[in-house]
Amino acid sequence: MKTLIKKIIHKGWPVVFLLAILTLSTVASCKDDDGGNNLPVIHYLRLTDPVLADSTFTDVERGTMLAVIGENLDGVIEVYINNQKISFNSTYSTPTSLIITVPYDEDFKLTSTNPELQAELRIVTNHGTATFPMHVLSPGPNIFFVSAFYPIEPGDEVTLMGQNFYEIKRIYFSKDSVEVTMPITDYQVSNDYEQITFNMPDKLKEGGYIFVDCYTDEASIEFVPAGPKPAITGISSTMPMPGTEVTIVGKNFINVSKVNINGEFDIPKEDLEVSEAMNAITFTMPEAPENSGKIIVATISGTAELEGFYPREHIVLDFDNRGSRSWGDNSDTWTTDGTTDPFIADRNYSGIKGTISANNSWWGQIVTTTFWPGNDIIPDDTPISELELQFECYVTKLFDGPVLEIQIGGNFDASLKDYVPVSSFTGKTETAEWMQCSIPLESLVAEATWKEFTSRVNENPQDANTQLGIYVRNPSNKNDVSVEFYVDNFRIVPIQKEN
Incomplete structure (x- = not known):
């Protein structure tokens, strides 16, 4: 048998054929043990790569091709994941294995946003049904910025702006990303899973990091009670025409008080439009500066500069x-x-x-x-x-x-x-x-x-x-x-x- 397997791998035969050879060697003894009961059974899931045959799991990513290993898996009629029928290729089916692919399209529902669904794989055959617990992972979380009125005092409302805040396990503060300084247990997640809102704990007055630990992954962001330092990453033009719209992009444009143009004049706060994500500032260029220089954005927590503006x-x-x-x-x-x-x-x-x-x-x-x-x-x-x-x-x-x-x-x-x-x-x-x-x-x-x-x-x-x-x-x-x-x-x- 080992010699045959080596020949199959060497010749690059289809994975399903290898799976069939591997499992057929044990199916006879299994049938004898169950007394002739031919109900389908799923033993475990693994990747189709033979090198990873020992890697079994119940958590899977969308779009993953899986080898379902079990008994009496012939005669498959339907396959369900999270109680949703998926397509499969009957060619990749043997009595002891079935190869399927977890859907990746947007219409496929996840249990993270639809908890009423059963997190399982279900295979329906012409002689019975087999189920197996399987959790399809949601996209990992991201934190874009912290929305609050700065400086943040204990008791103030804080909102984490981001995406994919699914299946949160815990939220906590840490100064060094290792030791938990303060857990946050009282929080609300928005219906679109893009915001987390809570009140600043009374005991936390120093900065550190906020961690959001979700089932799929963890995200973090630096937390500065006085406000994080702003940064400029780009501009729509280094020599905008007077009278045209200018956009500065960056991050942490919090409570912007003014934009200074080359040390010659200011764009006052009332003439600035700051994006909701506080990562863009838009204004109309009132006039061209006489000299080259730099743009300076002044915020509650400091200034950000961009050199090379109007490089005459x-x-x-x-x-x-x-x-x-x-x-x-x-x-x-x-x-x-x-x-x-x-x-x-x-x-x-x-x-x-x-x-x-x-x-x-x-x-x-x-x-x-x-x-x-x-x-x-x-x-x-x-x-x-x-x-x-x-x-x-x-x-x-x-x-x-x-x-x-x-x-x-x-x-x-x-x-x-x-x-x-x-x-x-x-x-x-x-x-x-x-x-x-x-x-x-x-x-x-x-x-x-x-x-x-x-x-x-x-x-x-x-x-x-x-x-x-x-x-x-x-x-x-x-x-x-x-x-x-x-x-x-x-x-x-x-x-x-x-x-």
């Missing part, structure tokens, strides 16, 4: 003070009067608009002069892979066929082809509003370092008027496609690393 020293083209449009068909430079697209702009801007025919590889261009930041702004040894080209773009409607080609530094061999503008914040093409686009510089430049790049482009100053170009072509068979978009404030900046 990094601008290579703004159609005002640095660089200008040199030439191009179907393009121009404008100053908005507020009556037509883009309605709002930062002084001068450029763009391309018109109608392009099918299979047109040379139609509209914006070819410009540029200004490259010196090594006092971008050090010579900076890898090109650590830089990106950012610019503001306004698309009147989604591109349908046409695509852009962008070249920088006059090297068409390294140009970015088939580009469609998308927001670096949302990942989508936002229409009828300014959005920040970001392109890794290595997608546009062949050199490895900033010095290598600037050394080449500065060798021939007379070519400066061709060192950044945007070209529209239509590789599709769609005729008479309308194109209209505008661009401004091109800058080369370090790629923002996530905090």
Whole structure:
């Protein structure tokens, strides 16, 4: 028998065949012991991998393929999990085994949210029914943030905001994640299992961690009575147009009092919209700061900062003070009067608009002069892979066929082809509003370092008027496609690393 099993594993025969061979060797003695009773029986559950044959269990994840091991499991008619009929393949059935897969779809009900269901596996055959206790696990819990009025005093109401607060075993405070400082026994879970509310214990005045121990897993979050320190992880644009909406994302934006712009002016509390999850702040940019700097968000528990806001020293083209449009068909430079697209702009801007025919590889261009930041702004040894080209773009409607080609530094061999503008914040093409686009510089430049790049482009100053170009072509068979978009404030900046 052992030799036969080795041959089966070596030849990679189906798992069910191996299960059948393994169990048939014992079925005869079982039948003799039960006196001829052929009622189906389930002995245990295990994974189908023969290597894990000794791993038996009663808790299973959704989507798991299981081997059900027992006796008299032939003639299966129906299979139920949590009193819900599931599909099965009769090919994977023998008198001593049945292979099934726990459903993963959203319609499959779990006992965590439907306690009236029986947590069991039920196999119905043409000669009887077998049951076995089986618990299908819910998704593990997550805690996003602590909602409360800070500073939190004993007796104050506290709400844990998160998801998957199913089958809670215990909630407790701990200073070191090992020793339980204070258990929380009086709490309420919301109907959607996304909130846990309780009152702060009288004895707990110091910080630590809150743990939520559920049947499936455990989640925790740091607890600071005075309020956790805020953090900024991103922004919708580093150079938003005055009059447009700006969104700062991060965490712990609790009782925000103001947002300071580059040390020049404040956005007061009444002009700020903070999300319910306290992880986003939205406001309208009232004006452009004169200098580059940083955004500072002030909260009850401290401040959070984001460097590189309005990085004016990094601008290579703004159609005002640095660089200008040199030439191009179907393009121009404008100053908005507020009556037509883009309605709002930062002084001068450029763009391309018109109608392009099918299979047109040379139609509209914006070819410009540029200004490259010196090594006092971008050090010579900076890898090109650590830089990106950012610019503001306004698309009147989604591109349908046409695509852009962008070249920088006059090297068409390294140009970015088939580009469609998308927001670096949302990942989508936002229409009828300014959005920040970001392109890794290595997608546009062949050199490895900033010095290598600037050394080449500065060798021939007379070519400066061709060192950044945007070209529209239509590789599709769609005729008479309308194109209209505008661009401004091109800058080369370090790629923002996530905090």
